[in-house]
Amino acid sequence: MLVDFKELPDTARIWIYQANRSFTSEELDEIKNKLEAFITQWTAHGADLKAGFDIKYKRFITIALDQDMNQATGCSIDASVHFIQQLETDYKVDLMDKMNVSYKQGEFVAYKTLTDFRKMAKNRSVSPNTIVFNNLVTNIAEYKTDWEVPAKDSWHNRFLN
Structure with missing residues (x-):
């Protein structure tokens, strides 16, 4: 329905x-x-x-x-x-690979492999305030509050140190 x-x-x-x-x-x-x-x-x-x-x-x-x-x-x-x-x-698109990261660059959404995102974090090309998409949220409440968040507030934070 x-x-x-x-x-x-x-x-x-x-x-x-x-x-x-x-x-x-x-x-x-x-x-x-x-x-x-x-x-x-x-x-x-x-x-x-x-x-x-x-x-x-x-x-x-x-x-x-x-x-x-x-x-x-x-x-x-x-x-x-x-x-x-x-x-x-x-x-001809990939929708199932959970090992990739999407994040905002201004108004645009960028897409990188986890390896590339990790390198970008190391090189400080992304910051703790970079808006990332936490696709691990499990319900609509989390989707509204925890899906589109600064990297420091998501699982992506582990790559920022």
């Missing part, structure tokens, strides 16, 4: 997928349509899942699930992963 992302409770579970490049406007329109179709039919053992999605900065896809209605199961999580993998294939 597709619902507006803004209508989901702060306790809703989320999964964040960051792309290794920005999507074009045309791709974003297609991806939104595909997300709507997927979430509309997404179920757990035949039971509807109350879910929504958010896309930010033309590169982050966030799927949220209100687990108060029905919880995700192994099969439903597998279905969502297969859906994301199909997007990777369709748009």
Whole structure:
């Protein structure tokens, strides 16, 4: 059951997928349509899942699930992963690699491998105040407060010393 992302409770579970490049406007329109179709039919053992999605900065896809209605199961999580993998294939983009870092450079979002980000931190090309995206947040409440934060306030801090 597709619902507006803004209508989901702060306790809703989320999964964040960051792309290794920005999507074009045309791709974003297609991806939104595909997300709507997927979430509309997404179920757990035949039971509807109350879910929504958010896309930010033309590169982050966030799927949220209100687990108060029905919880995700192994099969439903597998279905969502297969859906994301199909997007990777369709748009020749990487969405599943968690070993990469996105951060803000002014108004732009940059994307680096963890190794490159570590080197940039060592060379002071990024600072404790550099805004990073903490894709490890697990619910909408954390997404609102702890997703887009200074590096010093996230797991990225370990590379700044």
